[in-house]
Structures are given as C-alpha cells and as structure tokens.
Amino acid sequence: MLDPQLIREDPDRVRASQRARGESVDIVDQLLAADEARRSSLTEFERLRAEQKAIGKQIPRATGDEKQTLLSRAKEISAQVKAAEAAAAEAQQRFDELALIPSNVVVDGVPPGGEDDYVVLREVGDKPELPTVRDHLELGEGLRAIDTERGAKVSGARFYFLTGVGAQLELAILNLAIDTAIGAGFVPTIPPTMVRPEIMRGTGFLGAHADEVYRVEADDLYLVGTSEVPLAGYHSDEILDLSGGPLRYAGWSACYRREAGSYGKDTRGIIRVHQFHKVEMFSYCREADAADEHERLLALEEQMMAAVELPYRVIDTAAGDLGSSAARKFDIEAWLPSQARWLELTSTSNCTTFQARRLGVRERTEHGTRTVATLNGTLGTTRWIVAILENHQLADGSVHVPAALRPYLGGRELLKPVTA
C-alpha cells in the first residue's frame, strides 16, 4: 500500500512509477477522487458528531421542558450522525480498496520495461570448462543424493527426496548461510510456516500471485512460500525502536509453492519444486537507510556465492518484473552448465514502506511515529545444490566440494558416485 499522502502530494511520481511498470496510470486519478470524497464525508460526520456530543452533555443537567427539547433535538441529530457515519465509512472503504491496487513506487534508477529489460550489473567468476556435462539430476542420482522418482511416487510431480550426501549438502548450504547471517548480526529465526490470511495479505502475496500459495482451508491458514512472510508479520502492528540500527533476522524455513502456471517448465530435477528449504534475510530499517541496507544484503549474497565458488552475475530487475511490493530488486544468477544459461539463486528486494504500511510496522521518532522500510534477500536454498553439483562436477561424475562447505560435510573434499 502506498502512502496516501504521497498520492495526494506527488501524484506524478506515482504515475511515472506505474507507467514504468506497465501498470494502470488512471488508478492515481481514481485514488485522488476517492480521497477527496473520503475526506469531505469524514469532515461532515465529525462536525455532526461533535454537535451530538455537545447536546448529550447538556441532557443530564437539564430538567422539564428544556430536557424534552434537548431530547428531541438529540434524537434528530442521532439519525443524521448515523447516516453521515455510514457515508464516511463507505467512502473510506472505497478508498482502501483502491489504495491496494497501485504497486510500490520504484526507486530511481530502476531500469524501465519488462522481464527481459534487466540490466547486468556485473559478472563474477569464470564458467567452468567441462569435458563432459552431466546435469544435476544425473549427478545427483549417481551420488544417491537426489531421488525424484520416489518423490513423485510419494507426493507427486515436483517433489523429491534428498538422501545421503544430498541431504547433507542441503544442510551444509543452509548452515553456512545461517552462520554467515549470524556473523553479520542477524538474529537466527525459525518461524512458523503457516500464517493467518491477514499476514499473507499484508506481505502482498495474495495479489496477482494468489494462486501460487497453498491454502489450508480447514483452518483458514496459508503455507508460506518464503520466511519473508512470517518475518514481516513478526513485528506487525508494533512500534519499533530503530535508534540502534536496523532489526535483522535470518529465517530458516521450509517454503511451499504451487508453481501454478509453470507446467512444463523446469520439470526435470529439483530446479522448480513445490517444497524446499531456505535461509532468508529480513531487515526492518528506516526508509532513508533502505538503499544502503539493500546493498548490504546483496553483498552478503555475493559473499555466499564466493564461498560456494560459483560463477554468477548480478542483475538489476526491470520495473515491470518487480513484485508489487518491491521498489527495487537484485537477482543473482549462477551459471547452469547443462543448459548453458543463468539460473536465479538469490533475490533481494527493497520493499521500502509498502509492506510495513499494510502490516502496521512503525518506528518511534521525535515527532511521533513513521512507517519503516522492509527488505529481504536469499542467503541459501535447496536450489543451490543444482548449481553446485553442475559447476563442480568432474569427468567421472564425482563432485568437488567448495572449501567453505567442507566443515559441514565431515571435511569431505569430494563427493563420489555410488557404484554398487
């Protein structure tokens, strides 16, 4: 949700943002009109209400004829107040509904355009030169690490078992991620992965991508697609003290995604699955500090990429490909040798005050309270296994273990295929 005051005072900025995203520009004028209607009906209600209260105050003191006069006048105004209140509530509701429509105002410098109009900020590391290229599933099966057949048998398409070194490798990635986060001052957090509707709505996931989300109907709860959701809800309706700097959390959780509408895409292996694990960074900070915090999250992601020794590039996502909550988004894509393309491994978004406003997260300042900014970023996921296996494969199907992961894998330097 945008700041109503911003819409009122600088509608052109909102229009420009909507235009850059390729979304409705007219909505701004609809909002301005609805805001005008809302305020005028509110003023009318408040005027009548004040009058009603003034009369009500005189009634207990009055007697006889005077009291009867006051009572009849009170009765009259009571009906007027009721009508004015209903009108004001209706205007407010109309405004609230419209206010949810515009996406976040993009940060200056975000490339305009759609999915393919991203800007590559940098490319780091060399793509491996491989004599033979096996894809991650072939490698994973050879290592007895990934079993998608049994995953499908037990749970259906896009489910899998990680076994042996596969399970250990996932834990290694996630442990390295959480240790990195702790080292950077994040509070390690294991959040609930089922949340109430208002939390899911507040984070903006029930908008355009609502059919991506699993819903547990019997209990009216949603399964989260990322721990961003419970971490954003963690401080909902709270007033924070950010005088000591941003509040930073690193959530470790299972993530669930329906992947509706992605039929036939990434069907092989574990690139696109219904359930995976992720360590996610989440920061609450002052809006003025949000851009710096975004760079900090990106730097930590790059630190992780270096640690797992993957060639990658950083892209600045174009306006039209941002989620509705994000004002800017950087993705890190690792090289995927089997398909000779880049594969998204992390994504970090600056949501500015968009998410926090919906969730009622504010901070105390000298002059009152104000909405904070929220940011999130990936520090490790199950998908990283894909890039690690493929980039570090050797000719015989064994896989070199990056030094940073070895402590989490019993010191092993090499994962070898199971021949038996």
Place this chain on the structure above:
RNA sequence: GGAGGCGUCGCCUAGCCUGGUUUAUGGCGCCCGCCUGCUAAGCGGGUUGAGGGCUCAAACCCUCUCGCGGGUUCAAAUCCCGCCGCCUCCGCCA
C-alpha cells in the same frame, strides 16, 4: 473436543453489577522542570495510537481508539449478540 475465567492508554491497576459532570482512576517506568555539594528522596508538569481541519511548519481545534465486529439507546469501557486471543481444569492424542 468440554467447562470456567480473563482481555482497560509501555507494565500493573480502578471503573462495568446500578449507562450520562470520566477530559478513563491510581501506581510503576520514562521525559521535562524545580529543589538539593553530587546521587537518591521530595515537589510540579508531561507521557496510547490513528485520521481530519487550519498552517510554510507548528501551536491549536475536531473525530475515532477500553481485544475485534455488530446491536440497543438521545448517550456505551459500562447493557445485549457474534468473533478472536490468552489462562485454568477435564478429556483425547503425541
């Protein structure tokens, strides 16, 4: 799943039965000031949040806010209904 209790401005708490002079009481904490070699104590004042009006901005004014949402009434923290959350006990399960 069953029974009972509770939800008041950061924390604790009065008010609810018996609706209106309540601008929601008092304490703690916190902030400002006074006093005092310093500190503590003492004294005085301030201290929920949201929205709107006026304004360059403030001061100021108004409305809403006693878990949430309805209802009754001229008038609701107070009466009625529904919901949510927490606690205790019982049952069931791990």
